[in-house]
Amino acid sequence: MYTRNVRIPQFQLQMAIALLLSGLIFLSCKKDTVSPSVPIPAVDTNMVFIDASNTNIHYSGRIDFSNPKAPAFWFPGISIKASFQGPSIDVVIKDDASGTDQGTNYYNIFIDQQLHTVLKVNAEDTLYKIARNLTDANHTIEVFKRTEAQVGSSSFKGFCLQANKNLTASAKPAHKIEFIGDSYTCGYGNELSIPAPPNGNPDTGFHSVNENNYTAWGAIVARELDAEYHCTAYSGRGIYRNNNGAATGVLPSIYNRINPDDASSQWNTATYIPDVIVIHLGTNDFAPEQLSTPDMVDSAAFVSGYINFITTLRSYYPAAKIICVRPNSLTDYYPVGLKALTRMTRYTKAVTDHFVPTDANVFYFALAPQNAPYGEDWHPSAATHQSMAAQIKTFIKTRAGW
Template sequence: MPTEETPTEPTWVTVPPTDSRLQYTGRVEVSSASAVFSHPGVSIKLRFKGDAIELLLKDHGTGNEQTTNHYQLTLDGQSPVKLAVRASQTVYELGRNLPPGEHTVELIKLTESYVGRSELQGFRIHGQLLAPPARPAPRLEFIGDSITCGYGNEVSLLESQNPTTGFHSVNENITRAYGSLTARNLGAEAMTVCYSGRGMYRNNTGSTTNTLPQIYDRVLPDQAAPRWDFTRYTPDIVVLNLGTNDFAPGTPDATRFQAAYTDFVAQLRSYYPRARIICAVGPMLSDSYPPGQNQWTLLQSWVSSVVKGFNDRGDARVHYLAFERQREPYGEDWHPSATTHAAMATRLTEFLRGLP
């Protein structure tokens, strides 16, 4: 029989996804079998006492250069490690032969919904699960397109190198995008709802179906169900950065764009009555390309006008922010590089700290 002087040896235990000591951040649908999610930035944190831990995960990415999901693993606050996951594998060793004692683990999905959804099936711990760490405050939510997702931000290309590379999931890292960086600057918790190519009233293909506002209330943006329960996460600040893709097929209709923008901000206000809503623009559009369209000036004018409309109607908690236009080096397909994202985060952090 074990005594106080002879502690019980740790054994392997399986932690189901429903265990309340697993701390989820982001849009996750938890059932008895799995926790399903697809947005970038979804985080799973846990604490345990023991010397080994394994991840049980079923991934639905098809595994090519565009559809391999990547995660960031941080163990005991050490330098993060990038983990590629595959549909053919369901068990991943996260830590082995660790020093006996308490450990912390955080997994963050780095890649966006287009890459594929994931199903957390739990963890195996050689030891015992502990209560989760305290959640940070305040709470932020970032809504956007490929810019917010961090599309191609882990490469740095000069204009002379032709940044038209196509999408590679290994080069997308939400933790180096402006939203995650801003949350880190403020010691805040963040949820991200974003999808490359989606617009406010039309997408970069010209389609007006499945725009970001139309898929916003979904847990998985490519599936009509399940729907997100907005009582599960109430942000103090919402940062909305949409509109770049509306201009991709050419200059959009001003009336339709502003009406869709107004409707979406009103929808956000209905979900979050007290939140500050930051209507941000930039940094990809230009007045010089396509020639003669002045897209950057138009987007700024239209969005600032929408914000003024809310302010004039008595909602002073809707704000306008323009990021500076990006410069080289660029990320993939002329997207902001990690350098530009860092500058955007500095600008946004200063803006948020300066709000009355």
Template sequence: MGNFIKKQMLHDGESGISYIGRFDFSDPDGIVFGWSCSTIVAMFDGTEVSAKFQSFGPNYFTVILDDKIIMNSLDVSKDGVFVLAVNLIKGIHEIKMIKRNEFNVGYVKFLGFDFGDGELLSAPKRLERRIEIIGDSITCGYGNEGQNESVDYAPSLDNGYLSYGAIAGRSLGAETIIIGCSGFGIMQSYVGDISQTVPSRYSMIVPEKDVRWDFTKWIPQVVVINLGTNDFSFGHIPDVDKFNKAYIRFIEEIHSYYKNSKVICTVGPLMDGEALIVIKKCINNVILQHFYDKELDFVSFLEFEPQNKEQNGCGVGGHPSIKTHKIMAEKLQSKIRKMMNW
């Protein structure tokens, strides 16, 4: 081990490594990324593989070898070389690493793979179907590996790989990226901070570094928005006029980057009562209608049913359990399959 070849640091597709998500290639020493479910994939011919990381905060990965999870939660929080697999059957293998946690918990610098006496092969073929999931803690899989709402939060309990969007994407055979952050909303955070919104971070590769993304690099056919839970936090009804205008501006921004993409505005599964009634009216009667009035039909609505804690359990702080994420994924993939004829 120890042969971390510099050529592996080149841009996506030039190095034999595929980078699915938003990655910053400007640092010659390594590739920086932060969003949940950012994925690194490589094909190699050999019997072993390790990876080298520099970590900025707690960071965890799901590691998959030849379509089988071999490490559910690899902790790379301490900088160094991490042995992923040894004593493999000699031949061609695929290694995949998926970042489980959010950028506000930590971001990472990838410093390369080492295949021992083996060699890196051509990058795996990319999927043609692409889905972008935009949201908050629900979308990022916050605390979904916690056993109940009373469990103390720890970043190791976040699993973006088992979030509803990621599950749906895999079922649909689509590359799926997540752009989201716990506590963030459309116009404010759950405590009313207007600086902590997803639209304010949406154009960034690594939000903590304020590095801007080139939207021409990866264009999804479907964009899913699940925001508003934090704007309506604790059942509080915000200024709905401001909410509607902020939501419309965000959809218009997305549409400016992805002219031919479908946008699904979703609600749930943590909202209830008057807040749920009001946000559904906002989306259906004002926000979507704004586009329909202009004869634009790229937007639609989907509601996730409120979670059933008694039947399906819940994660940290009452967030959806993995079982609930799977239920949400089934509903989302059904809508996308029908809408896109996938």
């Protein structure tokens, strides 16, 4: 599923925004002595705006900082953290998603490491009230993007705090980890827990409200190992072909992008050097085998494509531990007679075996095949994601020496 953006002529857009902001600022804003103000409801004129360029804000994930006062992002798992003073805080986000059931972005908002609210954003609003009547003390906030790139992009503008209060520096994790994958790493549909037929029907279709990357296995592992988290994942994408059989836009070809659907949106790999890279790919390469006339995986294309991708990653990250995970999505009983799990195991091992003579930091790991209950469209539920994280956490910790 791909969302569409309505394009407005740039001049008209700039004029409309300028007029809107000038009117709202006139009605309701105070100005911080450090940062310019943004529209704030009249009842909150004691709040001041701190823009997104403040150095006490800690960003994690692939983010476009070409406009430091409105950094933009697409991938799931984007995290924006800060410590703040005082009893109140708001966030300012400009969202560009379509607003449909498939195209609405959601954010987890944490105050003092506890889930405070799930924020549904839209293209019309920018300022969202988050907390009032907290203790007049130091607190932490995290804004975490639950939804993936196909849902839509957002830009973060900043926080609003009570007048005379400030942001302060927050602690950073000890390690760095990157999870590369598809819908199983995005957290597609993991908010639901659906029994297998005949008691349930996981064929639901995608709904962005039910995707929560925070409870996906990669994010869980990162938190439990005190690692900064990057999630480079996109539903439907494969190593050499996608779930629709197309070779265009496979994960290795979009890896270098901030916006995975824009070839000009280039990510500087030197910006974030992971200690560990975990790859969970291959499910979608096998998906065309489920057609009425199976379109079988080309084993040579799969293995060579995977080897080439790891070789590229190694050129960016010479010291990283790279873990190739056999996906937990396949079985040997469906499609009947194709032994998909056995073949996936063989192909993935062929990839890691290729590096044995020359690279001791490429590893193979097999997740146990998933079982019911399921999330949307037979994806892992939150409980299965927790199991996936538990299975691999010690393996990562041992290999990384953490």
